Amino acid sequence: MTKGRNLWVRNIRPLGGEITDILILDGEIAETCTDVPETTEVLNGAGAIALPGLINAHCHLDKTRWGLPWEPHAAGPTRDERIAADREMRRGLMASTKERAAALAGHCAALGTSHIRTHVDVEPEFGLLAIEALLELSDEIADRVSIELVAFPQFGLVTNPGTAALMEAAIKLGASLLGGIDPSSIDHDRAGQLDAIFDMAERTGAGIDIHLHETAEEGAASLDMICAHTKALGMAGRVTVSHGFCLGTVDEKRLAGLINAMADAGVGVVSYAPGDSPVPPVKRLVEAGVAVGVGTDGIRDAWTPYGNGDMLERAMMLAYRSGFRRDEDIELALNAVIAGGAALMGLENHGLAPGCAGDMVLVNAETLADAVTARPSRKAVIKGGVNLMAASCL
Ligand SMILES: [Zn+2]
Known part of the structure; x- marks a missing residue:
């Protein structure tokens, strides 16, 4: 049994329930607390709520300026102007990708x-530099936070020759998923981009996560095609649409059809609860059986000055943007940060049940809705049975 990965977490309220203890043995939640090894460290939660590890299902660690001096936002208001500003900024920062990503990932872990x-x-100008930096970081920081990579064609796929080959190479190196972006409005070739991504997925066995900012019918047509490809390849549960702004901008009849198609094909969605763009109807999606996760998107980068990596805050933003007021609705937003993210990332051992990984967050709050709305400071953060705060490794 690995030393230091046994932890007896006492006097906690799992997901706001009755007070109890949870024993973590060798990094995994034990069936009972009846057989506690003598050397086990004890953590007294003193009535705190215990949550499973929080999941950020959509981030851009390679783009962040976290840890660098503040820089005023310089990009224009359109998506294309932000992409151009991003590219310009990255030219000066590619060498420090691992350092910047590590600063932000460590900060997120502490929360x-x-x-x-x-x-x-991933694109010809920068090659696989960012992928290599993030793969190294993923190995080095795995005891604090698990990082999964999407090979992302930010600057286009069909219109940016050489990108597809680099994406496939990124999967061979260790990235888990193939990305995509606005196949109609970025590449102006919906079928071309989506065919290329799904063909690569079939060859490599990678999952898929596609940025879809396209709104209204343009986005709906792309989503239809993503669902059809997912179903044709039997990729249920392994395809995610990020943002899905179109789900908040089509009429009722079209929306109902899209939700049915997503549920039928097993396509999930991630929202970051943007301040100035449509948010998908998350309650309706969850009720239809669609996996809904939550991300931060970029944090303090060329796209946005906002973001602090706090997933409790992001749950609050999703609830707030969705107009949620009742406890059960606010809990739905929190659940998207936990079970929804776990479903999208295929984490079968995530949660507080016996056999799950010993990942846990303790917060002082009365209820789950209180924890989301107040976003209290973290009383303890546990990863694989190690209390990261006590270990002073954050
Ligand atoms: Zn994004």
Whole structure:
């Protein structure tokens, strides 16, 4: 049994329930607390709520300026202007990708994020530099936060020759998923981009996560095609649409059809609860059986000055943007940060049940809704049975 990965977490309220203890043995939650090894460290939760590790299902660790001096936002208001500003900024910062990503990932871990899915730019000008930096970081920081990589064609796929080959090479190196972006409005070739991504997925066995900012019918047509390809290849549960702004901008009849198609094909969605763009109807999606996760998207980068990596805050933003007021609705937003993210990332051992990984966050709050709305400071953050705060490794 690995020393230091046994932890007896006492006097906690799992997901706001009755007070109890949870024993973590060798990094995994034990069936009972009846057989506690003598050397086990004890952590007294003193009535705190215990949450499973929080999941950031959509981030851009390679783009962040976290840890660098503040820089005023310089990009224009359109998506294309932000992409151009991003490219310009990255030219000066590519060498420090690992350092910047490490600063942000460590900060997220300290706030209780146990898993991050990060999209990582892949394109001919930068090659696989960012992928290599993030793969190294993923290994080095795995005892604090688990990082999963998406090979992301930020600057286009069909219109940016050489990108597809680099994406496939990124999967061979260790990235888990293939990304995509606005196949109609970026590449102006919906079928071309989506065919290329799904063909690569079939060859490599990688999952898929596609940025879809396209709104209204343009986005709906792309989503239809993503669902059809997912179903045709039997990729249920392994395809995610990020943002899905179109789900908040089509009429009722079209929306109902899209939700049915997503549920039928097994396509999930991640929202970051943007301040100035449509948010998908998350309650309706969850009720239809669609996996809904939550991400931060970029944090303090060329796209946005906002973000602090706190997934409790992001749950609050999703609830707030969705107009949620009742406890059960606010809990739904929190659940998207936990079970929803776990479903999208295929984490079968995530949670507080016996056999799950010993990842846990303790917060002082009365209820789950209180924890989301107040976003209290973290009382303890546990990863694989190690209390990261006590270990002073954050
Ligand atoms: Zn993104």
